[in-house]
Amino acid sequence: MRIFRKKTLETILHGSDKKTLKPTMRTFDLVLLGVGSVIGSGILVLTGEASSKAGPSVVFSFLIAGLACGLTALCYAELSSTIPSSGSVYTYSYMTLGEVVAHLMGWLLGGSYIIAGAAIANGWSSYFKNLLEGFGVKIPREFTSLPSEGGYGNILAIVVVLLIMLVLFRGTSSSKLVNNFMVSIKIIVIILFVLVGVFYVKPNNWTDSFAPQGLSGVMIGATTVFFAYLGFDTISTSAEEAINPQKSLPRSIIITLLICTAFYIVVCLILTGMVPYSQLGKGDALAYVLEVVGQGKIAGIVSLGAVLGLLAGPLATMYASIRILYTMSRDGLLPKKLSELNKNNVPGSTTIGAGILMAVLTGFLPLGQLADLANVAWIIAFALVSYSTIIIRKQYPNAKRGFTMPGMPYLPIISILLFVILLYGIQLSTWLIFGSWILIGLVIYFSYSMKHSLEK
Numbered sequence: 001m002r003i004f005r006k007k008t009l010e011t012i013l014h015g016s017d018k019k020t021l022k023p024t025m026r027t028f029d030l031v032l033l034g035v036g037s038v039i040g041s042g043i044l045v046l047t048g049e050a051s052s053k054a055g056p057s058v059v060f061s062f063l064i065a066g067l068a069c070g071l072t073a074l075c076y077a078e079l080s081s082t083i084p085s086s087g088s089v090y091t092y093s094y095m096t097l098g099e100v101v102a103h104l105m106g107w108l109l110g111g112s113y114i115i116a117g118a119a120i121a122n123g124w125s126s127y128f129k130n131l132l133e134g135f136g137v138k139i140p141r142e143f144t145s146l147p148s149e150g151g152y153g154n155i156l157a158i159v160v161v162l163l164i165m166l167v168l169f170r171g172t173s174s175s176k177l178v179n180n181f182m183v184s185i186k187i188i189v190i191i192l193f194v195l196v197g198v199f200y201v202k203p204n205n206w207t208d209s210f211a212p213q214g215l216s217g218v219m220i221g222a223t224t225v226f227f228a229y230l231g232f233d234t235i236s237t238s239a240e241e242a243i244n245p246q247k248s249l250p251r252s253i254i255i256t257l258l259i260c261t262a263f264y265i266v267v268c269l270i271l272t273g274m275v276p277y278s279q280l281g282k283g284d285a286l287a288y289v290l291e292v293v294g295q296g297k298i299a300g301i302v303s304l305g306a307v308l309g310l311l312a313g314p315l316a317t318m319y320a321s322i323r324i325l326y327t328m329s330r331d332g333l334l335p336k337k338l339s340e341l342n343k344n345n346v347p348g349s350t351t352i353g354a355g356i357l358m359a360v361l362t363g364f365l366p367l368g369q370l371a372d373l374a375n376v377a378w379i380i381a382f383a384l385v386s387y388s389t390i391i392i393r394k395q396y397p398n399a400k401r402g403f404t405m406p407g408m409p410y411l412p413i414i415s416i417l418l419f420v421i422l423l424y425g426i427q428l429s430t431w432l433i434f435g436s437w438i439l440i441g442l443v444i445y446f447s448y449s450m451k452h453s454l455e456k
Helices: 009-017 027-082 089-096 099-134 155-169 172-200 214-229 232-241 245-274 285-292 296-309 312-330 348-364 367-395 410-425 428-452
Strands: none
Touching: 009 089, 027 172, 027 214, 027 232, 027 245, 027 312, 027 367, 027 410, 089 099, 089 312, 089 367, 099 155, 099 296, 099 312, 099 348, 099 367, 099 428, 155 312, 155 348, 172 245, 172 285, 172 296, 172 312, 214 245, 214 367, 214 410, 232 245, 245 285, 285 296, 312 348, 367 410, 367 428
């Protein structure tokens, strides 16, 4: 059937040889791109929310989610070094499952990156508001509250997303410098929190109620913190802008995941040791616990660093979304206008569209709902990456690989099973919204994409 037609590795590599995006990203830049996306939402925003559900056992939630993502990271490392295309999971699905599945994955991931960026921007506004109040500047509640809470929307988050859109519109080189600066600030802030917070840890906060909801709480926490690991995959979407992608992509993906997992475990242990877990359901948890123990000045520094550092998250996710939609448009599955480059050599129309959509979502949807929506999409996407690794290794055993996934096919299969388990914590309302998004994607495919696809 036409809808299941597939791309070959030769076709994709031939397309990559005709790059229109300028390679400017080295391994160091790629690691900072991944770290910028991962530890922003995870440590500075979601650790508090996950800890309030799982208690100190949230450490195991991070380990479960980290194990699943770690196995997928190895799969990503092999695929990205074999197939240097900016399409990421979209491209891999095109090779293994056919055009209609690839279209849905591209549609799903393009939207999910935007949703993830919106969630991070939502958390950013909490830190920024807290910072301003520390200087005596109080923003009216109506400008930071959702309409469902009696406000006009999260205007702060909307404004910052639109500013990030303008940075990306100016090109990869300028956005790379901005991202590297913000990530450096973020890492400094997290190290500062650890160095100060470790002196206020009370072991009884760990032992009195280590796993208040038992295994169920750990699994729900794992589903929540899965969102915290999203970001290492953004590296694979920069394949066509990476210098020496066969080596730099796998290295940066693995390094990013190792750095972020270490940060998560240390920060969660200190966070749940400083105050009882029941107090942690906040978007600015790190600053909050520092204030509780009387370190208001350090809390202000953390808020300032978070305000600067968290911006790397929306920047990285918007960047990734733009590259996926650009690749789909180049293949004829979305209107050609979305793959036209502006004078700064970036897809201008796609950048503006992604920025406006992210601004709307961050301004009018709650953090928890945004995180859950992104989680469903990525759990499915990561399972497909593991599956694609098995299939592509079998179909192209002699292809040039900069990294080889060990334990084939057993480790990818274990990864798929772990992702199925992670779906346990997804609410029915989230599934309904997810299904609606898939339905819209199918309508677009059968009404436009199938007729305009270049794979004929």
